[in-house]
Amino acid sequence: MPEGPSIFLMKEAATQFEGKKISAVSGNTKIDKAPLLNKKVIAVKSWGKHFLICFKGFTVRIHLLMFGSYRINEKKETPARLSLTLKNGELNFYACSVKIIEGDINDVYDFTSDVMNDDWDAKAAKKKLVLIPETLICDALLNQNIFAGVGNIIKNEVLYRVKIHPKSKVGKIQMLKLNKLIKEARNYSFDFLKWKRDYVLKKNGLPIQKRVVYRATYH
């Protein structure tokens, strides 16, 4: 279900649990759930498509992959992968990847590469692109180390907006166009967010025939 903007909304919806203590943990995740019990949520964050629940000394990373979902203060019929009960509600995750990340989250994640983040650094993205002139631009856009949060939809829309062919090699794109593309990666993501907030994403999308749909794995 998720690209960056969706995870950003998920984070917003979960901020109500910041500062709250976990009173119960369940779910079919393989991670050891015991360490979460009675811990206080220091913060919830998002980085690209990662949703992060930060505790003192470690972080729980949720990745929805293709089909994952979540519910806040309600449950789905299907068994939860991870379910957290807090003082003011509950947080449930389904069909997702759950991982424990040890240490300070700021040492592990570079938030300047997240297109949704306030600290997004377009210049850093450009520097990374310059280093990979042979890479196809469609692949580069999906590279989470450069454009964390960009997925298949955003990739297609951004390329369409700036009129760059998906199979263009990064090194062959004019600087002016490359700058435009980097800017649009963030800009479109925020449009996406806005439309998602308004529940009218589909109405705002261009007709599918007009997009150059191209998946990186379809070489």
Next chain:
DNA sequence: TATAATGTTTGAAC
């Protein structure tokens, strides 16, 4: 019922 769709990790094969 088969398929496609907002994704990533793993491990085999080279």
Next chain:
DNA sequence: AGTTCAAACATTAT
């Protein structure tokens, strides 16, 4: 040892 790539995983609307 490094790279590539198919397979695996999981859900739901059409």
